[in-house]
Amino acid sequence: MSLSVQRNQEIERLQKKLGYRFKRVELLHKALTHRSYGAKNNERLEFIGDSILNYTVAKMLFLTFPDMTEGELSRLRANLVNQDTLADIATELNVGDCLFLGVGELKSGGFRRPSILADAMEAMFAAVSFDANFDEAEHVVTLLFQNRIRNIDLRNHGKDAKTLLQEALQARRLPLPKYRIEDQFGEAHEQTFVIVCDLGELGFQCKAQAHSRRLAEQAAAKEALNYVEKKCSFKRP
Amino acid sequence: MSLSVQRNQEIERLQKKLGYRFKRVELLHKALTHRSYGAKNNERLEFIGDSILNYTVAKMLFLTFPDMTEGELSRLRANLVNQDTLADIATELNVGDCLFLGVGELKSGGFRRPSILADAMEAMFAAVSFDANFDEAEHVVTLLFQNRIRNIDLRNHGKDAKTLLQEALQARRLPLPKYRIEDQFGEAHEQTFVIVCDLGELGFQCKAQAHSRRLAEQAAAKEALNYVEKKCSFKRP
Missing domain, CATH: 3.30.160.20 (Double Stranded RNA Binding Domain)
Incomplete structure (x- = not known):
């Protein structure tokens, strides 16, 4: 099976796992495209996706922990929203096999590099917001983070x-x-x-x-x- | 005229200037309440409002400058979304006269302190999102920032x-x-x-x-x- 056929199958599965089917699948492809692949890549989308993620997790924490101060909420969010967590989620979703990477990155294992995986996750949130709307992107983020927020161990102030x-x-x-x-x-x-x-x-x-x-x-x-x-x-x- | 009567009149005017009328005006009051006034203050709202602001300005810049890189967009946003700009907007909206401040802050001129004004602005964006929805908050931010974005002098990369x-x-x-x-x-x-x-x-x-x-x-x-x-x-x- 060729790389591109396999990738298309993985991208199909990815949409099921995200709970969102793209109307314009080219937006999802763009979100999955690393800059090593070409000029049309996910960097600008990532800029938007980052702020969708930050807002959504902020709101989830705000509603889940009504007695926490702003400082406590900020610390919890910093522990939840970072490259490592996003890369873990990407690994669970098998995003690595969906990526469009340049030859160099492909050979050097870019499909499992945490920074590349995390950026693709953020870019996907933006792609959902443009394909549908903000609420849909918020919904996707919520599904991915709800268990992590439920499992926060407050005795440890969310520290890992x-x-x-x-x-x-x-x-x-x-x-x-x-x-x-x-x-x-x-x-x-x-x-x-x-x-x-x-x-x-x-x-x-x-x-x-x-x-x-x-x-x-x-x-x-x-x-x-x-x-x-x-x-x-x-x-x- | 007592302080509270005057403040209520100013809060009326503020809603007109924001282009949004609160259904639950107590949410707006909370957004205008500094921690020096009491335990029910705007700090948690500010946490949410900050990310609404970041997303909205990110999206406005993304759509206004289709050829900019992520790095350029980030720099532009950092120049637009900061305490000074928010305090300027608050001054234009006369937010200072709408604030609920503790006696100490009142006497020491807290109503014109940039950090207090900026925090109240962010908290108001969150208050709008809870009173109505995210889109309405995005609309309020858009109205406040659209001229600033239109006037960005790209020769100077948005520097002041x-x-x-x-x-x-x-x-x-x-x-x-x-x-x-x-x-x-x-x-x-x-x-x-x-x-x-x-x-x-x-x-x-x-x-x-x-x-x-x-x-x-x-x-x-x-x-x-x-x-x-x-x-x-x-x-x-």
Whole structure:
């Protein structure tokens, strides 16, 4: 099967997963086109999509957490709306196999580069707003983020495991963790990453695997955090 | 006339100028309430309004300048959407006289503080979106910004006169300008600022006046820029 036939099938699936079918599929194609592919690319759409995403997540948080201050809402949004999260969502949607990339990017694995995936996500939100209207784009973003917002652990102020692990180590005056890829396997569009989290002088290591490097790091950090909280006491200066 | 009667009249006028009449005027009141006034204030609304503003101006620029890159659009928006511009718009709309401020802020002139005015503007955009819907808020922002976008001087990449003056002086290895308030008069809600722009060793000074300090500085900078471009040659190192 040729690359373009396979991509068209993936783009079909993508629309199902987004819960939105494009009337002008060329708008979706543009959103999926990296600048390495040519002058008609997704950069301008991304500029619009970024602000659709920011508004929609802001409003979802505003309505979900009526007692939070503006500062707390801002922090939560910053933890939710960033390149890593967007790249994770793109990976779940298999956006990598839908991208139009230049030859160089294609060869160097651009279809799994977080920045390229995140930009394509934002550009798609804009493409939906132009193909239909703002409300439809808001709806697409809402579907993609509602579980992430539901699962926010407020005890941790929405901080992720890597951040919490770093803070736990700093509070105990211990060195910061090191993460490394131990293994990486599977087809390009369905890779698995095995990550080791190494706590250095503590002599603790743990492993986790997931379909994105970030998710595997988070899972490993969670296990390491569990260890630190149980085993390591605070050292007073 | 008591403060609250006067404020209610101003709030009536404000709605006319915004081109939007609130069904739930308490939402507008909340948007006009600074945190110094009490716990029910505009800070959470501002969080939402900021992203409505960013989206709307992004889209206006996107549609107005079809050949601009994402980077150029971003720079233009940063020049348009900032505290100074919002405070200028608030001054034009006389928002200062509509604010609910705590006693301390009232006495120290909070009704003309740019940060307070800018926050109230953003909160109002959110209030419109909750009172009606997103499209209505977009419409309000569009009305307020359309002339500013029409008047963008693309030769200057949307830079304002103060920035251009600074760049012109730096290019000529000349010292930066100094601005000072020479006079300030008129009623609290209709003050006039007289600003002097002083080019130091060049021996050039000029004056300008306007209803906000920023606008007066910009006008003075424009005149000084004119002088520098005509009279001062580039010094080669």
